[in-house]
Amino acid sequence: MLNTLHVLVQQSWQTVFVALRALRRNQLRSALTALGIIIGVAAVVAMAAVGNGAQASITQQVSALGENLLTVFAGSKRSGGVNSGQGSASTLTLGDAEAIAREIADVAAVSPEVSGFAPAVANGRNWSTSIVGVSPEYLQIRDWPLAGGAMFGERDVRSSAKVAVIGSKTALELFGPLNPLGQTVRVKNIPFVIVGVLAGKGAGMGGQNQDDRLLVPYTTAMKRITGDRYLRSVNIQIRSAARMEIAQAQISGLLRQRHRLAPGQADDFSIFNQKDIAETVGSVTGIVKLLLGAVSSLSLLVGGIGIMNIMLVSVTERTREIGIRIAVGAQASAINLQFLIEAVTLSLCGGLVGVVLGVATAHLVGSASSFQPIVTADSILLAFGVSFIIGVFFGYYPARKAAALDPIEALRYE
Amino acid sequence: MNAADVAAAPVIRLRNLCKTYRTGAVEVRAVRGVTLDIARGDFVAVMGASGSGKSTLMNTLGCLDQPTAGDYELDGVDVARLSPPQLAVFRNRKLGFVFQGFNLLARTSALENVELPMLYTVPLIPRRERRRRALFALERVGLADRHDHHPNQLSGGQQQRVAIARALVNQPELVLADEPTGNLDSRTSIEIMGLFQELNAAGISLVMVTHELDIAAYCKRLVVMRDGRVIGDTVNPDRRSAAAELAALNRTEQQADLN
Ligand SMILES: Nc1ncnc2c1ncn2[C@@H]1O[C@H](COP(=O)(O)OP(=O)(O)O)[C@@H](O)[C@H]1O
Ligand SMILES: [Mg+2]
Numbered sequence: 132m133l134n135t136l137h138v139l140v141q142q143s144w145q146t147v148f149v150a151l152r153a154l155r156r157n158q159l160r161s162a163l164t165a166l167g168i169i170i171g172v173a174a175v176v177a178m179a180a181v182g183n184g185a186q187a188s189i190t191q192q193v194s195a196l197g198e199n200l201l202t203v204f205a206g207s208k209r210s211g212g213v214n215s216g217q218g219s220a221s222t223l224t225l226g227d228a229e230a231i232a233r234e235i236a237d238v239a240a241v242s243p244e245v246s247g248f249a250p251a252v253a254n255g256r257n258w259s260t261s262i263v264g265v266s267p268e269y270l271q272i273r274d275w276p277l278a279g280g281a282m283f284g285e286r287d288v289r290s291s292a293k294v295a296v297i298g299s300k301t302a303l304e305l306f307g308p309l310n311p312l313g314q315t316v317r318v319k320n321i322p323f324v325i326v327g328v329l330a331g332k333g334a335g336m337g338g339q340n341q342d343d344r345l346l347v348p349y350t351t352a353m354k355r356i357t358g359d360r361y362l363r364s365v366n367i368q369i370r371s372a373a374r375m376e377i378a379q380a381q382i383s384g385l386l387r388q389r390h391r392l393a394p395g396q397a398d399d400f401s402i403f404n405q406k407d408i409a410e411t412v413g414s415v416t417g418i419v420k421l422l423l424g425a426v427s428s429l430s431l432l433v434g435g436i437g438i439m440n441i442m443l444v445s446v447t448e449r450t451r452e453i454g455i456r457i458a459v460g461a462q463a464s465a466i467n468l469q470f471l472i473e474a475v476t477l478s479l480c481g482g483l484v485g486v487v488l489g490v491a492t493a494h495l496v497g498s499a500s501s502f503q504p505i506v507t508a509d510s511i512l513l514a515f516g517v518s519f520i521i522g523v524f525f526g527y528y529p530a531r532k533a534a535a536l537d538p539i540e541a542l543r544y545e
Numbered sequence: 546m547n548a549a550d551v552a553a554a555p556v557i558r559l560r561n562l563c564k565t566y567r568t569g570a571v572e573v574r575a576v577r578g579v580t581l582d583i584a585r586g587d588f589v590a591v592m593g594a595s596g597s598g599k600s601t602l603m604n605t606l607g608c609l610d611q612p613t614a615g616d617y618e619l620d621g622v623d624v625a626r627l628s629p630p631q632l633a634v635f636r637n638r639k640l641g642f643v644f645q646g647f648n649l650l651a652r653t654s655a656l657e658n659v660e661l662p663m664l665y666t667v668p669l670i671p672r673r674e675r676r677r678r679a680l681f682a683l684e685r686v687g688l689a690d691r692h693d694h695h696p697n698q699l700s701g702g703q704q705q706r707v708a709i710a711r712a713l714v715n716q717p718e719l720v721l722a723d724e725p726t727g728n729l730d731s732r733t734s735i736e737i738m739g740l741f742q743e744l745n746a747a748g749i750s751l752v753m754v755t756h757e758l759d760i761a762a763y764c765k766r767l768v769v770m771r772d773g774r775v776i777g778d779t780v781n782p783d784r785r786s787a788a789a790e791l792a793a794l795n796r797t798e799q800q801a802d803l804n
Contacts, residue, residue, distance in 0.1 A: 451648065456661070459637065460636040461637075
């Protein structure tokens with residue numbers, strides 16, 4: 132038993148060289164045959180790298196939203212997660228925000244949020260940006276540091292002061308390299324004094340730039356910019372992660388009571404936590420992964436069939452060679468092994484090129500997008516494993532055909 | 546059996562051997578009851594018209610095919626009852642083939658062609674030893690200096706010599722040759738027959754198919770077939786010597802050059 136194994140290993144080793152020589156002899160044909168495997172493996176490797184990178188970037192972005200954050204949006208949550216209707220309904224009031232701060236024990240900080248889109252004018256330039264009305268706690272809740280100056284205070288909120296904290300992108304568009312601190316920016320002809328500059332945060336969930344905004348006291352925004360008594364959302368920080376679920380339920384109960392919703396009636400608000408958001412985005416990347424997975428499996432299948440086809444051609448072309456080998460005493464198993472190894476060698480070479488191509492593609496994607504793809508050893512190992520299995524699976528039939536040839540007829544074959 | 550008996554025992558013993566091909570409803574009785582003993586060291590020519598069953602007999606002798614009836618003992622073993630893997634071992638260890646069309650692997654050197662049977666020998670032969678034996682076999686056929694040539698760089702006669710070296714390399718009990726001179730000119734044919742005579746003198750048993758009488762004349766024994774049966778089996782009364790004839794040919798050529 133051990134001896135036959137030894138013979139098999141030795142013969143396989145000899146055969147690898149025969150196989151490589153046969154592949155080299157038909158370089159173009161081999162390359163074309165391996166194309167399916169190359170594309171499939173490249174897709175798998177690139178997909179895994181991009182998927183991992185996107186996942187990591189999402190995780191990082193979700194945690195960058197702030198710790199233990201709950202966001203209440205006006206309007207109901209539709210099935211399937213975020214929809215554009217949220218925040219536009221007129222159901223959330225300042226009273227709701229105050230009640231949450233007052234009555235829910237686990238709440239650490241609350242910031243109402245209203246927003247509108249308006250042109251901001253300063254330094255002789257004009258730039259359309261988001262005017263966002265918030266409370267001083269907003270930065271703490273969103274875990275958002277300042278690059279300079281200070282956040283406006285409680286007093287500014289009470290007096291509806293005309294002060295603003297400017298986003299880094301907005302500052303760049305309006306002031307260029309100048310320091311915006313102390314400068315005046317006019318929105319709807321109202322002059323705001325810039326008291327702080329936000330640190331850059333990059334693209335947020337969904338890709339919109341979070342750095343293009345002007346934070347002003349919510350009182351000022353409601354009175355002078357939006358002219359609306361309703362809130363878009365309420366940002367809430369909960370004391371500890373362990374209390375998130377309970378707090379969410381309590382807030383929901385409180386709001387239902389305040390909005391006088393009868394049992395069985397749907398919520399006219401929606402509460403999101405980071406987990407929901409991560410899951411929503413995760414499900415989207417999951418769909419993308421599934422699609423790419425389908426594309427690459429299809430490509431691998433086509434590649435495998437290509438290998439089977441070319442191996443069948445090879446067996447036919449080399450009928451006489453097979454006859455000679457059988458005549459000089461090759462066992463059917465040795466012939467079988469030879470062609471199986473040729474198929475596996477072909478698919479593994481395709482796999483190797485595919486891995487290189489996949490890593491290159493991942494880097495290309497990385498240089499063209501906001502996140503860094505992550506190539507893992509797992510995905511490369513998987514790619515080679517899949518190539519190997521394809522070689523064995525699609526090489527099996529041609530190899531068996533070769534081994535079953537009748538030597539007399541094979542030797543007579545022209 | 547003692548040593549003398551083994552030496553005296555025939556290398557091939559056929560009893561009423563039959564081979565019938567069935568293709569659909571048609572039955573072709575290619576070999577119809579051949580009884581034949583071939584002694585060690587014999588050199589047999591199998592002759593007969595085309596379609597008389599010579600190749601079929603040779604393929605059966607060569608363990609490439611199983612008889613449909615009758616007994617076949619090769620080197621004292623009942624081969625007709627062996628399984629395909631066991632037949633492969635017999636082809637590898639006990640038999641050497643030489644074909645009309647040479648049947649060398651293209652794009653493979655002479656040396657590698659000669660090494661081919663040893664790749665399938667169990668227990669395994671180390672690489673270095675394979676090379677040594679292959680070179681020795683090439684030397685025996687006078688082609689040691691061409692060991693790295695590919696078949697397309699060799700003449701027909703040289704290719705056939707490589708094929709003979711391949712047949713010899715595993716020191717078989719018997720070399721089988723089906724029309725080995727069929728693709729060669731007469732001068733090269735005599736050279737190949739000279740090589741066979743040399744090998745036979747060194748103790749190798751040979752069976753070859755030919756339909757040319759003057760080629761058969763180099764063999765020790767003449768077996769004639771017709772319609773799948775042996776109709777003649779005689780010792781060659783006046784055997785030709787290829788070596789002597791080649792020497793004579795060389796002399797006349799030299800004289801022609803001088804004139
Ligand atoms: N594989 C086969 N199937 C059917 N008939 C065959 C096959 N091989 C040979 N024959 C027939 O058997 C007979 C003997 O053929 P063969 O042994 O090749 O003759 P030879 O070599 O003497 O010319 C012929 O009639 C031939 O047509
Ligand atoms: Mg014939």
